[in-house]
Amino acid sequence: MIQNGTRQGTVLPPYLVSRYIRDMLGAVANSQIRCKIANQFINILAYADDLVLIALSWRAIQGLVSFIQ
Numbered sequence: 001m002i003q004n005g006t007r008q009g010t011v012l013p014p015y016l017v018s019r020y021i022r023d024m025l026g027a028v029a030n031s032q033i034r035c036k037i038a039n040q041f042i043n044i045l046a047y048a049d050d051l052v053l054i055a056l057s058w059r060a061i062q063g064l065v066s067f068i069q
Helices: 012-029 058-068
Strands: 035-037 040-042 044-047 050-053
Touching (some): 050 058
């Protein structure tokens, strides 16, 4: 049985995401580190509390991670 975390279906997780993650997503999205996929420049995919960073090299990924820290 899971003892930690927030309960599913409550209003707290969306509030926490909007409060703490939004600025970080904006910083990563506005960085100059990105990939061109299907004529779109992409560097982060986000859905709810799942994040995927996309870059051409491990150095570029490290640069994106520096925006998160």
